[in-house]
Amino acid sequence: MLSGSQQSPEIPALSVSVREAIASRYSQTNAERFGIGPARFEQILSAVIVRYAADAGEDEQLEILAGLRLEELVLARACSDGNEAAWDYFLTRYRATLYEAAYRIAHDDATARELADGLYGDLYGIPGESGQRRSKLDYYMGRGSLEGWLRTVLSQQYIDKYRARRKDVSLEEQVEAGASFAAKPDGAESPVDERVTKAIKEVLQELSGEDRFLLASYYLDQRTLADIGRHLRVHESTISRKLERLTRELRKRLRKRMEAAGINRRRCEEILAETDVRDLNVEIGINLKQDTSVGAFYKKDGSAT
Amino acid sequence: MKEQLPNSIRRELASSGPVGAHADADQLTGFAEGTLTKREREAVMQHLANCTECRDAIALATNAAPTPTPLSTPAEERTFTASLRTWLPWAATTAGVVVISSAVFLHQSSMRQEQPKSANQISTYSIPPQTQNPPATQMPSLKEDEDATAFAARSRNSGDQRLQNRPLTTEKHKIADADKTVLPPPPPAPSAAAARPQEAWTRADMQMEAKGSQRVAANQASPSAVGGVVGGIVNTAPTARKAEQAYGTRNAPSESNSYGDNQPLRKMAASAAAIRPHWRIDEQGHLQRSFGTDNWQTVLVNESARIHVVSVVGTRVWVGGENLRLYVSDDNGSSWKVVALPEKNGIAQTITQIHFDTNQVGSIESDKGTVWTTSDGGIGWK
Numbered sequence: 011m012l013s014g015s016q017q018s019p020e021i022p023a024l025s026v027s028v029r030e031a032i033a034s035r036y037s038q039t040n041a042e043r044f045g046i047g048p049a050r051f052e053q054i055l056s057a058v059i060v061r062y063a064a065d066a067g068e069d070e071q072l073e074i075l076a077g078l079r080l081e082e083l084v085l086a087r088a089c090s091d092g093n094e095a096a097w098d099y100f101l102t103r104y105r106a107t108l109y110e111a112a113y114r115i116a117h118d119d120a121t122a123r124e125l126a127d128g129l130y131g132d133l134y135g136i137p138g139e140s141g142q143r144r145s146k147l148d149y150y151m152g153r154g155s156l157e158g159w160l161r162t163v164l165s166q167q168y169i170d171k172y173r174a175r176r177k178d179v180s181l182e183e184q185v186e187a188g189a190s191f192a193a194k195p196d197g198a199e200s201p202v203d204e205r206v207t208k209a210i211k212e213v214l215q216e217l218s219g220e221d222r223f224l225l226a227s228y229y230l231d232q233r234t235l236a237d238i239g240r241h242l243r244v245h246e247s248t249i250s251r252k253l254e255r256l257t258r259e260l261r262k263r264l265r266k267r268m269e270a271a272g273i274n275r276r277r278c279e280e281i282l283a284e285t286d287v288r289d290l291n292v293e294i295g296i297n298l299k300q301d302t303s304v305g306a307f308y309k310k311d312g313s314a315t
Numbered sequence: 316m317k318e319q320l321p322n323s324i325r326r327e328l329a330s331s332g333p334v335g336a337h338a339d340a341d342q343l344t345g346f347a348e349g350t351l352t353k354r355e356r357e358a359v360m361q362h363l364a365n366c367t368e369c370r371d372a373i374a375l376a377t378n379a380a381p382t383p384t385p386l387s388t389p390a391e392e393r394t395f396t397a398s399l400r401t402w403l404p405w406a407a408t409t410a411g412v413v414v415i416s417s418a419v420f421l422h423q424s425s426m427r428q429e430q431p432k433s434a435n436q437i438s439t440y441s442i443p444p445q446t447q448n449p450p451a452t453q454m455p456s457l458k459e460d461e462d463a464t465a466f467a468a469r470s471r472n473s474g475d476q477r478l479q480n481r482p483l484t485t486e487k488h489k490i491a492d493a494d495k496t497v498l499p500p501p502p503p504a505p506s507a508a509a510a511r512p513q514e515a516w517t518r519a520d521m522q523m524e525a526k527g528s529q530r531v532a533a534n535q536a537s538p539s540a541v542g543g544v545v546g547g548i549v550n551t552a553p554t555a556r557k558a559e560q561a562y563g564t565r566n567a568p569s570e571s572n573s574y575g576d577n578q579p580l581r582k583m584a585a586s587a588a589a590i591r592p593h594w595r596i597d598e599q600g601h602l603q604r605s606f607g608t609d610n611w612q613t614v615l616v617n618e619s620a621r622i623h624v625v626s627v628v629g630t631r632v633w634v635g636g637e638n639l640r641l642y643v644s645d646d647n648g649s650s651w652k653v654v655a656l657p658e659k660n661g662i663a664q665t666i667t668q669i670h671f672d673t674n675q676v677g678s679i680e681s682d683k684g685t686v687w688t689t690s691d692g693g694i695g696w697k
Contacts, residue, residue, distance in 0.1 A: 062342075062355065069661075070352055076663030077350045077638060114379035153351065154344030155619035158376065162340040162347075165375035169368055210327045219357055222328070222364030229320050230329055231370055240377050243349050243653075257318045264324065285319035 024056055028071050032056065039080045044088035044096045054087050055080075058151045074153075083152030090135065090145035104160065105130075111161045115168050125168055129160070206281060209267035213260060221256055228253055333366035343369060347377055348619050350638060381616045405645075405674075592647050594625045594632065602634055604648050614648050626669035633693075635666025635679060643693055656696050660685045 024032075032055045033048065041051050058078065063071045088096030112126035113119070135145035150159050214222070220242075227233045227241070228249075235253075239246040261282055268278045338346070338359050345351040346359045363369050593605045600621025603611040615622070620637035627633075634642040634651075641654040656679070664681035671677030678688045679696075687696045 063352075066352075066354070070354065073352055073661055073663045076661075077352075111379045115375050149340070151339075151341040153341040154348045158344040158348055158380070158619055159340055161376040161379045162344045162372060165372040165379065166340060168375065169371055206323060207327075210323055214324065214327055214331075219361035219364050223360050223370075225320065225324075226328055226364055226367075227370060229325050231367070231374070233374060237374060237378070241347065241373055243347075254318070257320055260324060261318060261321065264321070281323055282321050284322040 024059060024071070025068050027068055028059060028075065031072055031075050035080055039084045041084045044084060045091065045093045046084055046088055051084070054083065061151065062153070078152040079155055080152065082156035083150065086147040086150040086156060089133070090147040092143065104157065107157055108160055112164055115164055116172070121172065125164055129164055129167060203273065205271040205273055206268060209264055209271055212267060213263045216263070224249065224253055224256060331365045333362060333369070335362055337366065338362055338369055343373055343376070347373055594627065596622050596625060600636065615642060615651060623665055623667055624669050626671065628671045628674055631674065633669045633671070635669050637665045639664055639666060639681065641666060641679065654693055656687050659687070
């Protein structure tokens, strides 16, 4: 393993208060034990502040600093610097966690092992052109726990590698598996009412990011209320109430905008009633229209209608 | 969901693409763990609202965490009915305990009148010999033949500082009466990493021990009121073992006791003593619980913030840590509720003190000196 390297301390320009706050935190960590001196420590933390709050005020920079996971950040940097003691500690503490998380993500032994081994290799680092090892741990910034960061990285790699791979399954295999494919729509699609589209866009633009996130998670991703609650760190009943209120409000606003745009009430109700069945572009009125060319129905006198 | 989202809105939602660059793993982790600033959280949320990949990443990562702790509705969102549901069991339990305690006291009074003490009778109120380094945060149970009122009298009359600081033992009867079923087994220990290096985090250890001693000393200096407070960090295992040795003999049933044939009462006392947990915080800031053995189980396993203080009031346990994390459990740590404190001086603070004079009235202090107080058991804070 390469010995620890001391990088030249190129410290970005930060205010005096922030630099003092950084310096005061050095003694609260085991940086010295892992071979990270005060100058390198300041460089690491300054880089974090500059990355996430370069244009923010001093208060926010201090807030970010106060929320950093310093010990884990120091450990990660010491590992990427090649410190043996840091690596020993990292392996002892995080190796098992890494493999367990990979299994929980992949639900499959072989895939989990491949995922964890791959990340483990990235964390250890690959020697670059200069011969110096470049570790993925360099990208850990201490904003959340190191364990949480490892899980997130595993998740991202799983999505990139394995979900992309599933899209490459041949059509033949899909047909054999029973999948059917919709016919190409012909040119005569039912016209999209521009007024409806405009009303929907306006209504959605009024929503906050959190509201859109809730709608997307529940209706697009089909996540459970409990899952969404876990992601947002609130109880599922809170999510349920919010979604209920949000859906009701959206329907109300959309109806109002459509009526204001001149769409008749019956059509509004039809649009609002199109739920549970997705991705259908069906005009109910057209489908229900009967074909009278072959005289399906007869009048009492026997003549066709 | 009573009302569904119209397909037209759903299609428009699905068609919108990600806003801005993808959030990096640190931002996603910080979002999931609640450590981002308000500005950052809003920006990440805006991105997540339109990016399926990042939403999937967060979902996978969150679900891959060890078994999550059940969360409750935040305090400020509780309705009156929900509050009633929370406090009604307590009120019923307290009423039951008062009835039982009164019955026991009356029974004892009548027994004492019939059998005056003789010189040879072993006193049931003898004070055990003092031990060195008494653990201030242990919860010693009363003698099996003692009731709450007699215990309080003994506490006042004795010069034993420890006895004066003990919570009243009506709590013990309350526990035994309210929950005669066997507690569920402690949660399985998380799949542990290999043994940590012996010299790891020694500085943090020393700081934690120093803080624990200060809090212990502070609690000993201020006698607790009814309902009791035992605050601060329970000492680490070696001291806990000394405590068990010290109190183990005293808790052993005496040869002669005035329970006589009162088997149910003796069983209640024994079961109450058996189910009272011990608490500690390990060097990594994880909260751990033990039921009187050396088997310490980590609770709140999904909590990434370091825990700094634990405070026990009867069966209610308060836990505080970094980033104003505050949890409360009403069942000795089997389930936990998150308590949201009103924002004061930002969220980047660590809860370092939890103090309750009674079940209702208490205060919390952070490392920045910010203080929150409650007068309703933690439902509302100011």
